[in-house]
Amino acid sequence: MEDKCCCNGNLTEAKEVVAEIGGTKDRIIPLLQEIQRRRGYLAEDLVNAVAEVTGIKPAEFFSVGTFYSQFRFTPLGKNIVKMCKGTACFVAGADPLIEAAESYLGIKSGQTTPDGLFTLEIVSCLGCCSLAPVVMINGKVYGKMTRTRLTQLLEEYRK
Amino acid sequence: MNTDIIVGLGSCGIASGAQEVYDYFEKNLDTSIALKKTSCIGICFQEPIVEVVAGGVKTVFGKVDVAFAEKILDGVKSGKLPEANRIFEDEGTNSFVGPQVKIALKNCGKIDPENIEDYIATGGYEGIRKALTMTGDQVIDLLKESGLKGRGGAGFLTGQKWAFLKGAKGDKKYLVCNADEGDPGAFMDRAILEGDPHSVVEGMLIGAWATGADEGYIYCRAEYPLALKRLKIAIAEAEKRNLLGKNILGSGKNFVLHVKEGAGAFVCGEETALIASIEGKRGMPHLRPPFPAESGVNSKPTNINNVETYANVPRILVSGAASFNKYSYGQSFGTKVFALAGKVKRVGLVEVPMGLTIREIVEKIGGGSSTGLPLKAVQMGGPAGGCIPESLFDTPIDYASIGATGAIMGSGGMIVMDSSSCMVDVAKYFLQFTQAESCGKCTFCRIGTKRMMEILERITQGQGTMEDLALLEELADVVGKSSLCGLGQLAPNPVKTTLRYFKDEYIAHIKDKKCPAGVCKSLITIDIEKDKCKGCTACSKACPVQAITGSVKKPHVIDPAKCVRCKMCIEKCKFGAIRVI
Numbered sequence: 001m002e003d004k005c006c007c008n009g010n011l012t013e014a015k016e017v018v019a020e021i022g023g024t025k026d027r028i029i030p031l032l033q034e035i036q037r038r039r040g041y042l043a044e045d046l047v048n049a050v051a052e053v054t055g056i057k058p059a060e061f062f063s064v065g066t067f068y069s070q071f072r073f074t075p076l077g078k079n080i081v082k083m084c085k086g087t088a089c090f091v092a093g094a095d096p097l098i099e100a101a102e103s104y105l106g107i108k109s110g111q112t113t114p115d116g117l118f119t120l121e122i123v124s125c126l127g128c129c130s131l132a133p134v135v136m137i138n139g140k141v142y143g144k145m146t147r148t149r150l151t152q153l154l155e156e157y158r159k
Numbered sequence: 160m161n162t163d164i165i166v167g168l169g170s171c172g173i174a175s176g177a178q179e180v181y182d183y184f185e186k187n188l189d190t191s192i193a194l195k196k197t198s199c200i201g202i203c204f205q206e207p208i209v210e211v212v213a214g215g216v217k218t219v220f221g222k223v224d225v226a227f228a229e230k231i232l233d234g235v236k237s238g239k240l241p242e243a244n245r246i247f248e249d250e251g252t253n254s255f256v257g258p259q260v261k262i263a264l265k266n267c268g269k270i271d272p273e274n275i276e277d278y279i280a281t282g283g284y285e286g287i288r289k290a291l292t293m294t295g296d297q298v299i300d301l302l303k304e305s306g307l308k309g310r311g312g313a314g315f316l317t318g319q320k321w322a323f324l325k326g327a328k329g330d331k332k333y334l335v336c337n338a339d340e341g342d343p344g345a346f347m348d349r350a351i352l353e354g355d356p357h358s359v360v361e362g363m364l365i366g367a368w369a370t371g372a373d374e375g376y377i378y379c380r381a382e383y384p385l386a387l388k389r390l391k392i393a394i395a396e397a398e399k400r401n402l403l404g405k406n407i408l409g410s411g412k413n414f415v416l417h418v419k420e421g422a423g424a425f426v427c428g429e430e431t432a433l434i435a436s437i438e439g440k441r442g443m444p445h446l447r448p449p450f451p452a453e454s455g456v457n458s459k460p461t462n463i464n465n466v467e468t469y470a471n472v473p474r475i476l477v478s479g480a481a482s483f484n485k486y487s488y489g490q491s492f493g494t495k496v497f498a499l500a501g502k503v504k505r506v507g508l509v510e511v512p513m514g515l516t517i518r519e520i521v522e523k524i525g526g527g528s529s530t531g532l533p534l535k536a537v538q539m540g541g542p543a544g545g546c547i548p549e550s551l552f553d554t555p556i557d558y559a560s561i562g563a564t565g566a567i568m569g570s571g572g573m574i575v576m577d578s579s580s581c582m583v584d585v586a587k588y589f590l591q592f593t594q595a596e597s598c599g600k601c602t603f604c605r606i607g608t609k610r611m612m613e614i615l616e617r618i619t620q621g622q623g624t625m626e627d628l629a630l631l632e633e634l635a636d637v638v639g640k641s642s643l644c645g646l647g648q649l650a651p652n653p654v655k656t657t658l659r660y661f662k663d664e665y666i667a668h669i670k671d672k673k674c675p676a677g678v679c680k681s682l683i684t685i686d687i688e689k690d691k692c693k694g695c696t697a698c699s700k701a702c703p704v705q706a707i708t709g710s711v712k713k714p715h716v717i718d719p720a721k722c723v724r725c726k727m728c729i730e731k732c733k734f735g736a737i738r739v740i
Contacts, residue, residue, distance in 0.1 A: 028439040029422050033381070067441040067598075068422035070381055087344030087538060087574045088500035090588050096725060103703070124425075124592065127346035127383070128174045129500035129574075130203030130507060141174035147727065 013038075014049035023054035028064050032071055041072045077112040077119035079157045081105075082136040086125030092132040098122060100147040101135075104154055117158060162192045162235055165210040167268060169199030169353050170385055171346075177207035180228045187232060198354030200268025201508035202255060205246050208268075211235060221246035255505045255524050260486060260512045262494050263310075263470045267354030267508075272389050275396040278357040284402055286473030290365045291410045295325055298369035302472070305480035306492030311337060311428070311465035312540065312569045313645075314491075314558040317472075320462055323452035324370040327460035332372040334363055335456065335463040337433060338379035338386070341425040342541030343592065345572035347496040348466035350508050352379065352386035355470065356393035360416065362469030364402065365476060367414040370462060375414065376437055380421040390418050425542075425596035429644045430455075430463045432598070443598045444644035465570065467496055488514030488557040495556055495568065501537075501575035504529045511556060518552035521575055532577040536660070540569025542589045542596075543649035545656030546582065565656040567649070581678035582661040583668055587615040589653035593646060604647030607638035611654060619679040623669045632658060677739035680724040684740050687728075689714040691736035698728035698737060 017038070021030045031054070035046050042065050051058040065071045083101055085094045102108055105118050112119040128134045131143025135150060137157060142149075166172075166181040184194050200208060205221030209231060212218075220231060221244050234240035246252045261267075270277035278284070290298050303318030324332060336359060340348040352359065363375050379387055394416055397403045405413045419437055426432045427442040434455050436442040455461020471493065475483050484492040491513040500506045503525030511520060517537055521527065528534050536546040545566035547554065554560050561568045576585065594608040614631045617623045635651035635658070642648050658665065667673050674682040687698070687707075692714040699707040699715055706722040709715030717728070729737045 024439075026437070026439040029436065030420070033420060033422065064439065064441055067443075068424050070421075070423035085343070087342075087541070087572060087588075088506075090343075091501045091574060091576055091580055099725065123382070124341070125343040125345070126174075127349050128171045129344055129346060129498060130171055130206065131174055132500065134174070143174055146730065148730075 010046065011049050011053065014046060014053045017046075017050055018053045023056075025056060025060070028056065028061060029068070032061065032065050036071060040076045041074055044073075074112065075116075077116050079118050080121065080136075080138055081118055081154070082121050082123045082126065083109065084124075084126045084128075084132070084134040084136070085122050086127075086129060086132075088129035088132040089125075089134055094133045097133055097135065097145055097147060097150060100150055101154070104151050118154070161214075163195055163210075163212040164188070164192055164231070164235070165195045165197050165212070167198065167200055167206065167208040167210075168196045169268075169350060170383075171199060171203050172206045172208065173385075175206040176224060179225055180207050180209060180223050183225045183228045184232070192235060195271055196273075197268050197270060198272050199350045199508060201264060201350065201510075202246065202252060202268075202505075203507035204255075204505045205252065208246070211240060213238075213240075219246050220244045221249075221252070251505055251526060254526065255507065255509075258515060258519060258523055259510050260494050261510050262474050262483065263351060263358075263467050263496055264354070264508065264510045265474065266358065267350055270355065272354050272356055273392050275357060275393070275400065278355070282477055283357055283473070284361055286361055286476035287364045287368065287402070288408070289476050290368050291408060291412070295369040295371065298365060298476070299325065301480055302369075302475060305475045305483040306487070306490075307468065307471055307475060307483065308491065308558065309464060310467035310471070310495065310570065312543070312567055314568060317464060317468055320452070320464070321366060321370050323450070324372065324460055324462040327452050329460050331374075331457075331459045332370060333456040333459055333461040334366050334370065334372040334375040335430075335433065335437070335461060336363055336375070336377040336469055337428065337430070337463055337465045338377055338383075339421045339427050339433060340380060340383075340466070340570065341428050341596075342543075342570055342572045344498065344500055344538075344574050345541060345570055346498045347508060347571040349383050349386050351466050351470050351496075352383065353389055356386075356389045357397065358470040358473055359390075359466055360393050360397055360403070362464075362472035363416065364407070364414055365472050366462065366464070366469070368410075368412055372462065373413045373415065375416045376419050376456070377416065378419045378421055378427070378433055378437060381423065387418065387420065394418065424598070425592075426598045426644070426646050429646060432644065433463065434461065441598070443600050444646075446643060467571070486512035486514070488555050489559055491557040491559070495571060497571045497573040499525055499573050499575070501573075502529050502532070502534065502577040502579075503527065503575045513557055514555045516553050516555050517547060520556070520573065521552060525575060528575075528577055530577050530579070532579055534575060535578050535580060536576050536582070538566075538574040538576065538585070538653075539572065540567035540649075540652070541572045542593045543567060543645060543652055544569045544572070545652045546576070546585065546660065547656070548660040551660075565652065565659055567652070579676055579678070581619075581674050581676035582657045582664045583615065583619055583674075584676075584678050586654045586657040587612070587619060590615060590650065593650040597646065597650070601642045601644075601647050603638045603641035604643075604650060607634055607641075608647075608650055610634055611638070611651070615654070618665060618668045619674070620681040621668065621672045621679075623665075625666075625669060628658075628665060628669065683724055684719055685717055685722055685724055685726065685728065686738055686740050687715050687717055688736050688738065691734050693734055693736075695733070697731045697733065701727045701731040703727060
């Protein structure tokens with residue numbers, strides 16, 4: 001039988017995480033980053049189990065987790081679409097692009113489509129200002145984006 | 160004959176397709192040709208960039224795709240390189256490079272950042288060797304003499320800051336590098352970390368020697384995976400050579416360096432918030448004093464500088480204070496790196512001597528407007544900075560002169576805007592950013608920016624009043640005065656500067672219900688000019704709400720009640736017949 005904590009978290013996995021990262025308070029952010037790396041989001045059961053292993057209260061983990069924008073509490077979609085809204089992209093017309101993506105996918109930014117295919121995010125700068133406006137899909141940057149090309153691209157990723 | 164092919168693999172180069180070009184060479188090269196990689200050389204508008212060094216002659220090609228890479232390879236084999244795409248034979252590139260002086264970016268785009276040998280071959284780690292022959296005070300005095308100021312934006316004298324840490328009581332001291340570059344539209348620090356990570360490591364090492372710190376952190380945002388990777392490689396290589404760790408180079412000096420990944424919070428650029436984040440807490444700032452030099456990481460004395468500041472240090476040690484402060488304007492010395500972007504012909508990473516004017520950067524280096532529309536302003540300093548109007552483009556790059564305009568030198572974002580940018584919309588954009596990033600600790604920052612945002616929304620929707628404008632000015636003043644940290648204190652800057660220089664645009668939104676730049680949707684109408692419309696139907700097909708009607712080869716019309724002003728039709732019209740009024 002698997003080693004479970006009081007709230008059904010997987011203690012074996014939690015021990016692995018803590019062994020790898022460390023279990024002191026100054027390691028809370030790296031611990032959360034590791035949980036997110038493993039599960040794609042901050043799965044409550046694993047956060048609780050890690051809290052139990054480290055002896056740090058779960059509230060401290062959630063307090064830190066909710067503060068930083070990197071952390072998410074819901075699973076990601078299959079394709080991650082990051083719309084850059086840095087200043088250069090904004091000046092080059094990021095807003096109409098974001099609207100086009102939202103209307104094509106039928107979701108608002110920060111959400112995942114019901115079929116789990118796409119997660120749409122707005123990011124503040126991808127640092128590719130020379131290619132503005134920029135969209136990043138699954139880690140690949142597409143520059144000089146137009147609304148027509150964006151919908152074509154999303155169509156391709158849907159397949 | 161030895162031939163090297165060097166591909167620029169910075170983030171922006173990769174985004175433009177440099178990885179595919181590198182992969183192509185890797186597959187098709189024989190052993191007589193060495194394939195190397197380097198990082199961003201800053202000439203972003205020419206990416207991807209490939210350099211060929213054959214028999215000591217260097218040829219640099221721009222805008223290289225796989226098809227052109229094939230031509231380069233044929234040229235290397237036949238001894239006749241292609242004539243096209245040679246960027247240094249292009250007048251534009253030369254005007255871009257000409258006025259620049261590279262100190263912080265000296266190695267970027269020239270060395271392989273993942274190879275410590277390359278760094279050492281350019282004089283790397285000579286700075287620390289020299290520092291080890293000096294006392295801490297002598298190093299600090301040299302830095303003071305150079306006039307180097309914090310390049311993160313605040314512009315505090317670096318030597319002075321180091322002296323505070325050296326003078327602090329306690330046997331445990333920390334040195335921190337702020338690499339949490341969060342300003343949207345800024346990528347200077349990323350370019351240094353990706354292109355020359357050892358310069359930052361060495362700068363910190365010199366700082367550790369001068370101040371007595373024995374442990375350090377580089378706090379880098381997680382959104383920069385390539386920078387993080389290269390930093391970790393650099394630290395591991397430096398450790399292997401006893402440039403980090405215990406008894407460095409036999410000097411008895413210990414210095415351990417860690418990389419800490421940020422988790423996405425703009426406020427962590429503020430030093431007290433950054434320290435909280437290093438300690439694993441929510442990144443919320445606290446009141447100063449105590450300053451970090453007294454009580455920082457784990458309540459121990461701590462010094463924080465940004466990436467560009469540290470990168471300058473080894474160069475000052477090696478070449479002396481005079482080689483740095485010979486570039487000066489008023490009380491500003493050396494150079495400053497800017498990420499030049501927006502509506503200019505040539506965008507990229509530029510390093511200019513103090514005293515060069517904004518106009519020289521925008522017009523000479525940047526090549527002027529990319530759209531043909533007149534330029535209106537540059538935005539400097541990101542969300543904490545402000546918009547400097549075209550009439551003040553002769554302002555020199557100098558902390559005091561830029562500060563006098565209401566903007567700030569900032570960390571180096573420089574976004575050029577033309578007449579198609581609505582300044583009210585721009586102010587709203589930056590305020591939206593700081594409002595979302597406010598940590599919530601101070602009431603005025605948390606709620607005041609929210610109220611300012613609501614006023615700006617009313618104005619851009621045509622529902623603003625002149626009383627709103629007065630309230631906006633009052634709020635901007637109060638929020639700045641009543642916030643604890645830089646984020647809140649400077650959050651009103653974009654609003655303040657646009658109110659100062661572009662008040663007529665605010666008034667046009669309020670009184671005339673017009674957006675002069677044609678941006679704010681509630682205040683514009685899209686119209687088809689009958690004489691120019693050929694009735695090609697492209698617009699009506701593109702319209703997402705079927706607001707455009709008309710028969711083939713007859714002028715079309717837009718129903719303003721249905722139109723959502725998405726401007727899709729303008730994008731599609733080949734005859735320039737659709738306009739914003």
